[in-house]
Amino acid sequence: MYVSRTSVWGRTSVTLALALGLTVLGCNGDGDGDEGPPVTATLTGKVTYDFVPASYSPATRSGTLGFNQVTVKPVRDVTIQVLGKNNAVLGKATTDENGRYSLTYTAGEGANVTLAALAKTTTPSIQVEDNTSNNAVWAVSTQFKGGATSQDLHAGHGWTGNSYNANMRAAAPFAILDSMYTASKAFLAVRPVPFPPLKVNWSPKNAPERGQVSSGQIGTSHFSPSENEIYVLGMAGVDTDEFDSHVIVHEWGHFFEANLSRSDNPGGSHSSGDILDPRIAFGEGYGNAISAILLPTSVYVDTLWNRGSLVAFGFDMESAPVPSDDPSPGVFSEFSVMRFLYDLHDGTSVAESTYDQVSLNLGILYDVLVGPQKTAAGVTTIGSFIHGLKAQSGVNASAVDTLAAHYGIGSIRSTFGEGDSDLAGMYTQVSSLPYNIASTLQSGAAHNRRSQNRYYVFTGTGRTVTVTASSVDDVGILALQNGTQVGEADATVSGQETFSFNSQAGKVYVVVLTGYRIGDDDAPESYSFNLSISSQ
Structure with a gap:
């Protein structure tokens, strides 16, 4: 974790x-x-x-x-x-x-x-x-x-x-x-x-x-x-x-x-079946996959004591069970991400031959992680990773797409996930400032779920940018530039947050608004927020 x-x-x-x-x-x-x-x-x-x-x-x-x-x-x-x-x-x-x-x-x-x-x-x-x-x-x-x-x-x-x-x-x-x-x-x-x-x-x-x-x-x-x-x-x-x-x-x-x-x-x-924010879906799926790639077995094991007995839980990154442990496959699923990443590296088999014709060495995966994934303009997701992977010498982009499709992931063609409607649709592209929006979040889920996060992308003006959020419930806001936090406000539970930072002209920024209202898991409700991004 x-x-x-x-x-x-x-x-x-x-x-x-x-x-x-x-x-x-x-x-x-x-x-x-x-x-x-x-x-x-x-x-x-x-x-x-x-x-x-x-x-x-x-x-x-x-x-x-x-x-x-x-x-x-x-x-x-x-x-x-x-x-x-x-x-x-x-x-x-x-x-x-x-x-x-x-x-x-x-x-x-x-x-x-x-x-x-x-x-x-x-x-x-x-x-x-x-x-x-x-x-x-x-x-x-x-x-x-x-x-x-x-x-x-x-x-x-x-x-x-x-x-x-x-x-x-x-x-x-x-x-x-x-x-x-x-x-x-x-x-x-x-x-x-x-x-x-x-x-x-x-x-x-x-x-x-x-x-x-x-x-x-x-x-x-x-x-x-x-x-x-x-x-x-x-x-x-x-x-x-x-x-x-x-x-x-x-x-x-x-x-x-x-x-x-x-x-x-x-x-x-996080757990199997969760529809996660794609940042944690990638991070935890990557953590699972890297353990299976670097160790002799694809079966993840976590032991613990239960009522005085040593027991374990786990999962296989090579083979999904029946019924599936991944009921909502795609870019927001930790289990989809981990099995896709594991299949990128492992050898192909007859059973997987219809969708897995990729077997990349660890060096290529390393090059993506320390290269394009590190410098991605958007947030780190399986989409930014795939986009960087396809740019590597010797990588068969078509075979990557076929493997991704098996796990419900679209044919990625940009760091912002274009080619996957769910991931690309997550980002709101802001063409100019000032920008104002009134929208809703969904309670009944933790702050790291897809339903509790909104993303707004804009290009810096070289001027001071001010981000303000208001809501009927607790929200937090932050601004990232290539993953570096340039502004953040999450100090109150009143739903009123604001910060300012000096932007750089031509640089791409991502503002993330996160909701913290848990509510009733069995009866989730929409709750409203307002977001303003201005430049002066």
């Missing part, structure tokens, strides 16, 4: 945690012990973690975490350190793609020293922190004797059969890290991606309730655009997402979108 401002992702070694700003699980050993003379040694070994597969069957609509199917995976590209007295760093290295490391250290022969692996990769820089412990970086450690030349390190899942041993739940941050590292490396394999550093917040206290994130009240696993960080659920017996790889990569996809591409996603809740 993309959460926006308007919507509201062994034993503990206390000494090590305080000294290095780490939260350490799985530590064993006692004290410094008796020291002999200093000795320099080369230490080698392997760092691994327990990966617990999350499964879901669309046929039976059931799933769980497979603790009886655990795979031991390498901890890749993380910092590993040897620590001595007072937690002085005696040597450090980075694990390779197989989790192996080699480092040189000097310590007293026979002294107890500590080997610690941090949940922090180097390329790109991703670190998993404990948001409930002063943002300490998670780590796993063990103690060994100075002079030793071999030491492995393993982060276990801590599951005892019916619950977690809280002090041994060391695999969780490394599972999160590894999923995001996998996603990053897939893009780095096809393009020189300038990934910025990423901080991820996970804690066993992270629960699906809203409040203080420092207490674990994170609401849900989500990407926070205001912080540019990801939060992940971790409360045992309620909802844990660390092994839900698709959930993890979905949130990573929002980070990618916000930092390297562009997202106009308004955030908020």
Whole structure:
């Protein structure tokens, strides 16, 4: 989920945690012990973690975490350190793609020293922190004797059969890290991606309730655009997402979108069958699709506890169920968007041959995301993405149209969705200022639904533009120029909002008016608004 401002992702070694700003699980050993003379040694070994597969069957609509199917995976590209007295760093290295490391250290022969692996990769820089412990970086450690030349390190899942041993739940941050590292490396394999550093917040206290994130009240696993960080659920017996790889990569996809591409996603809740604002339909459909593209399976799985039992829900991005989980296909459907995007990349099959003759490599999708999708004059929708995709070298526009039609999407020919009557009809093209309109919105839906949003497009005059809205209920207004917010008013619930900004001549602006009146879902009602856009 993309959460926006308007919507509201062994034993503990206390000494090590305080000294290095780490939260350490799985530590064993006692004290410094008796020291002999200093000795320099080369230490080698392997760092691994327990990966617990999350499964879901669309046929039976059931799933769980497979603790009886655990795979031991390498901890890749993380910092590993040897620590001595007072937690002085005696040597450090980075694990390779197989989790192996080699480092040189000097310590007293026979002294107890500590080997610690941090949940922090180097390329790109991703670190998993404990948001409930002063943002300490998670780590796993063990103690060994100075002079030793071999030491492995393993982060276990801590599951005892019916619950977690809280002090041994060391695999969780490394599972999160590894999923995001996998996603990053897939893009780095096809393009020189300038990934910025990423901080991820996970804690066993992270629960699906809203409040203080420092207490674990994170609401849900989500990407926070205001912080540019990801939060992940971790409360045992309620909802844990660390092994839900698709959930993890979905949130990573929002980070990618916000930092390297562009997202106009308004955030908020969403589900199959919703007729969404096309910004969130694209953003969430893209997040789902990218998880399936970058991971081995097309089945999205999200596990949680229900009445004490581990259960799961999910969906298949390759094959829609019967009856369909996409009752209103098209540009306003998250599920239409995700399956279309997934089919752009996956291989063609006999079953899909009548509509899917497209199989594009990840590099082309990347080029669209960081190119035309980022600079689109309209808001980011599946329409702006398709328009940019068709402009890429080697892309068969006719085959793209055939695939899009299968998902109820028209033959897009502009960033504003021309060729799809629903998407193009969403925009009101304003030929000159001043402009005034009296119209209606529809209650009975959240603010991120199609029925609660109106769009107005005009060209800047080089003068000051003032946007004013009035309504019988709460509304908000904002102005975007290529996705950059240039004006916004959403401070009151009176239905009276206004702002001004200095426009640039010749630049295209989009004003979005959003209604917040929920009303009765079973008996939605129209409510009126007035909008004025003037220039002086």
